[in-house]
Amino acid sequence: MEPTWSEAEPIPPPRPKSRLKRFFRHPFTWFVLLPTLLVAVYYYGFATPQYVSEARFVVRSRADAPQVSLGTMISAAVGGGGGSAVGDAYSVRDFLTSHDAVMRTHEQLDLTRIWGREDADAIARLWNDEPERLTKYYNSMVSVAFDSTTGVITLRVRSFTPEDSKAVADTLLAQAERLINSLSGRAREDALNVARSEVAIAERRVLDSREALTRFREQQQELDSSGAAAAAMATMGQLEAQLVAAQAELRERSAFMRPDNVALQTTRNRIEALEHQITVERLRRTQGDGALSQQLAAFERLMLEREFADRQLASATASLETARMETQRQQMYLSRVVEPNLAVYPLYPRKLLSVASIFLGLSVAFGIGWLLVAGMREHAV
Amino acid sequence: MSETSARPLLVDCARQQVRVIGALILRELHTRFGRRRFGYLWLFFEPLLLGGMIAVIHGSGLRGGSGIRGTFEFFSIGYVLFFAFRGMINRASSTISSNRGLLYHRQVTLPDLFFARHIIEGVACTGVMTIFTIIAVGLGSAFPDSPMKMLCALGLMVLLAQGVALVVGAVTSEWEVVERFVHAMSYLMLPFSGLFFMVEWLPGWMQDIVVWIPTVHIFELLRDGQFGDRYRATYDLSYVAGWILIPHLLGLTGLRLARQRIGLE
Numbered sequence: 097m098e099p100t101w102s103e104a105e106p107i108p109p110p111r112p113k114s115r116l117k118r119f120f121r122h123p124f125t126w127f128v129l130l131p132t133l134l135v136a137v138y139y140y141g142f143a144t145p146q147y148v149s150e151a152r153f154v155v156r157s158r159a160d161a162p163q164v165s166l167g168t169m170i171s172a173a174v175g176g177g178g179g180s181a182v183g184d185a186y187s188v189r190d191f192l193t194s195h196d197a198v199m200r201t202h203e204q205l206d207l208t209r210i211w212g213r214e215d216a217d218a219i220a221r222l223w224n225d226e227p228e229r230l231t232k233y234y235n236s237m238v239s240v241a242f243d244s245t246t247g248v249i250t251l252r253v254r255s256f257t258p259e260d261s262k263a264v265a266d267t268l269l270a271q272a273e274r275l276i277n278s279l280s281g282r283a284r285e286d287a288l289n290v291a292r293s294e295v296a297i298a299e300r301r302v303l304d305s306r307e308a309l310t311r312f313r314e315q316q317q318e319l320d321s322s323g324a325a326a327a328a329m330a331t332m333g334q335l336e337a338q339l340v341a342a343q344a345e346l347r348e349r350s351a352f353m354r355p356d357n358v359a360l361q362t363t364r365n366r367i368e369a370l371e372h373q374i375t376v377e378r379l380r381r382t383q384g385d386g387a388l389s390q391q392l393a394a395f396e397r398l399m400l401e402r403e404f405a406d407r408q409l410a411s412a413t414a415s416l417e418t419a420r421m422e423t424q425r426q427q428m429y430l431s432r433v434v435e436p437n438l439a440v441y442p443l444y445p446r447k448l449l450s451v452a453s454i455f456l457g458l459s460v461a462f463g464i465g466w467l468l469v470a471g472m473r474e475h476a477v
Numbered sequence: 478m479s480e481t482s483a484r485p486l487l488v489d490c491a492r493q494q495v496r497v498i499g500a501l502i503l504r505e506l507h508t509r510f511g512r513r514r515f516g517y518l519w520l521f522f523e524p525l526l527l528g529g530m531i532a533v534i535h536g537s538g539l540r541g542g543s544g545i546r547g548t549f550e551f552f553s554i555g556y557v558l559f560f561a562f563r564g565m566i567n568r569a570s571s572t573i574s575s576n577r578g579l580l581y582h583r584q585v586t587l588p589d590l591f592f593a594r595h596i597i598e599g600v601a602c603t604g605v606m607t608i609f610t611i612i613a614v615g616l617g618s619a620f621p622d623s624p625m626k627m628l629c630a631l632g633l634m635v636l637l638a639q640g641v642a643l644v645v646g647a648v649t650s651e652w653e654v655v656e657r658f659v660h661a662m663s664y665l666m667l668p669f670s671g672l673f674f675m676v677e678w679l680p681g682w683m684q685d686i687v688v689w690i691p692t693v694h695i696f697e698l699l700r701d702g703q704f705g706d707r708y709r710a711t712y713d714l715s716y717v718a719g720w721i722l723i724p725h726l727l728g729l730t731g732l733r734l735a736r737q738r739i740g741l742e
Contacts, residue, residue, distance in 0.1 A: 245681035460722045467729035468588075475493040475584045476485045 127465075128458040136451045144216045145442030149261035151251045151269055152434035155185040155276060157426050184279060184428055185242055185249060188272050192240045192251065195231045201267050202230065210260045211237065220445070221256075238268070248433060258439040265436035276430045284423040291416040298409035305402040312398055321395035325388055328381055335377065339370040497584050501576075501593035508575075520601045521608070528556040528609060535673075550613035550621075550703060554606055555672045555696060558631065561602040562638045562670075562692065563663045565595055569642035570649040570656040573739065580739065587732040587739075591643055599635040606631060622705025630699035633714070636721045637691055643728020650735040671696035676711050688713070691720035 119125060191197055201207060207230060211222035222233045237254045253265045318324050346363045353360055381388040510516035532553035572590050579585045606627065614620055621627055648655050671693035676684050687693050694712040701710035 243681065457719075457722070460726050463726045464722060464729060467726070467733065469487065470733075471586050471588050471729070472487060472490040472494050474586050475490045475497060 123466075124462060128455065128462050131458060132451060132455045135454050136447075138217075138219065139445060139447040139451060142217045142219075143445050143447070144220060144256050146220070146254045146256060146444035147258040147261050147439035148443045149253045149255075149258070149265040149436045149439055150434065151265050151432065151436040152248050153251070153269065153272070153430055153432045154247050154249065155188055155428060155430055156247075157184075157280075157428040182244065182247065184276065185247060187279070188275060188430075189240050189242045189249060191275050192238070192268060192272060193235055195227060197268065197271055198231045198234045199227060200271055201264065204267055205263060207234065207264075210255055210264065213256050216256045238264070251436075253436075254444055262436050262438050269430075269432065269436065273430045276428050280426075280428040284427065287419050287423050288416075291412070291419040294412040295409070295416050298405065298412040302402075302405040302409050305398065305405040309398045309402060312394060316391060316395075318391075321388075321391050325392050328377070328388055332374070332377055332381075335370060335374050339367065339374065342367045342370060493584060494589065497586075497589050498593050498596070501579075501585070501589055502597055504579075505593055505597060520597065521604050524557050524560045524601065524605045525608065527560060528553040528605065531556045548613070548618055549616055550609060550618055551700070552672075553609045553613070554627070554703065555699065557602055557605045557609065558634050558696070558699060559667065559670055559672050559692075561598050561631075562634055563666075565598050565635070565638040565642045566645060566663050567660055568594060569645040570653075570659060572642075572646050573650050573735075577739070587646070587736050588643070588729060591639065591646060591732075595635060595639045595642070598638075599631070602631060602635070603628070621703050623702045626702025627699055628702075630695050630702060633698070633717055633721065634692070634695050637695065637717065637724075640721050640724030640728060643732060644724045645728075647728055647731025647735050650732075650739060666692075669693075675700060675708060677709055684711075691717050 198207070208222060208225040211233060212225070213221060222230070224230070224233075239250075239252045241250045241252075242248075243250070251265060251268060253261045253268070255261045255264060313319055342363055346360065346367060349357070349360055349363060506517045506520075510519050532549050532551075535552045569591070572594060573587065576585075576590050579590070580587075610621060610624070610627075645655070645659050649659070669687065669690055671687070671690065674687075676687060676693065676697060679687065688711070694714065694717050697710045697712035698714070700708075701712070
């Protein structure tokens with residue numbers, strides 16, 4: 097057999113893989129396009145629309161309102177007046193994101209029914225009704241923002257129907273209002289209680305001083321000790337004047353009468369009697385328990401006490417009045433700027449934005465991953 | 478893609494890369510701190526000294542700090558973070574030129590040079606942060622609210638700096654002038670970085686501006702970990718993630734392009 101050369105079967109060139117196949121084998125498809133597709137399907141196919149209800153309010157105290165009074169101007173200049181309302185706005189914001197607000201709203205509205213509706217999609221709806229998880233979910237659906245320059249607090253509530261959103265927002269506003277009222281009422285009560293107890297103390301003191309004075313008067317059987325003292329002084333004065341007159345008479349008569357004259361003897365007796373009387377009077381006034389000096393001192397102390405008590409009462413009453421006016425002025429209230437609205441168009445979920453950001457994020461991450469892997473491959477030995 | 482099976486496994490490549498980076502770290506320590514025995518202690522000592530001095534100047538009441546602003550750890554730990562950030566960005570421009578000779582080896586790639594340096598900085602920063610935390614607790618401050626958040630802030634700061642450093646490295650390999658601007662910018666950034674303030678302390682219009690700066694968010698996270706509920710931190714980590722990812726993408730791409738142009742000389 098003569099060898100014959102036959103044309104070999106041409107090796108078929110490697111069939112170019114179809115574009116589709118290459119596309120499916122590329123990691124970009126798996127790591128970026130597929131997740132984006134899933135997210136897009138969820139957002140456009142299943143996601144339940146969410147409606148936003150928005151309300152805005154400010155926390156004000158009357159002190160913020162312009163008033164033409166020197167006191168307010170001074171306190172505003174010192175910075176005592178306006179600052180408190182900002183602090184209270186912060187506490188309202190903290191309250192609205194707290195479990196307390198959640199539970200109080202839950203009591204009124206049954207939040208698990210609102211956010212755990214059967215017709216809501218499985219990913220966005222609420223599945224648990226434990227308080228902690230409810231609070232967490234609540235904080236993802238309710239946002240409270242405080243703008244410190246304007247003082248406006250913005251409350252946004254999302255849920256699956258417009259009515260629910262509005263109801264939750266309304267309830268939360270009412271809660272916030274109640275909080276502000278109770279805070280303000282507490283502050284007012286505190287301030288007034290202090291002033292009232294001061295007045296009560298002063299009144300007690302006034303009554304006590306009056307009573308002590310009355311008792312003293314009954315005891316001494318005298319209405320006015322200082323008057324009695326003046327009368328005693330007058331008596332002394334008269335006695336001493338008579339004494340001086342009698343002595344002068346004696347000296348005058350002894351100049352032309354014999355020493356044993358009867359008239360002289362009478363004058364001498366009068367002088368003696370007067371001196372004796374003066375000594376007795378002096379003793380009576382200044383010595384012993386019922387002495388006039390003691391009496392006068394006690395009386396004056398009581399009078400002084402009465403005067404002080406009167407003054408204290410007057411100043412306590414005045415400060416109570418001031419405190420009442422001050423609390424009136426600083427009373428806080430919540431004033432609504434924007435009432436909660438009933439949404440017509442569902443703003444959430446933001447479909448295009450979410451899908452686009454997921455696509456971009458994954459693309460960038462894929463790019464970095466690809467670069468890192470390529471860098472690793474360069475290390476091949 | 479029929480040669481896929483012929484390619485070495487990715488795991489082996491990764492192992493190889495880890496070894497290369499390890500070797501680069503050792504080399505970097507030697508070139509920077511000399512071959513003496515405890516030379517590399519300077520790595521910790523330098524930020525310790527600077528952070529401590531900054532904390533003493535700002536925190537000791539000379540500048541009138543009150544609240545958490547007056548505490549030792551507010552400035553010391555914050556400064557350590559900024560120190561690492563600035564160090565990584567400033568050194569980025571010299572990374573390629575000082576290691577040019579190593580590129581003779583095929584296994585050494587440009588990103589490896591950066592990764593090695595950044596690992597050193599990250600380790601040093603973690604160590605110094607731990608030391609400062611211990612000192613602060615010793616000085617009577619409360620224990621940090623959440624050390625985990627502090628470490629996260631540190632990690633984010635290192636990653637952010639790494640992204641920027643990769644971009645800077647790639648750009649300076651092409652245009653060397655940029656290096657000057659980078660130095661100037663990193664110094665000018667100091668007052669705006671969030672090291673000296675908390676967002677909450679600023680007036681409203683300034684708050685709106687500073688939240689565009691990524692380091693501000695990282696410092697807020699750090700202080701949230703340090704002080705917890707003692708003030709309200711405002712940060713958005715997804716924004717920081719964007720600032721980390723996009724520079725990484727740009728930087729790694731840039732380095733790949735630059736690799737082809739860099740000769741051995």
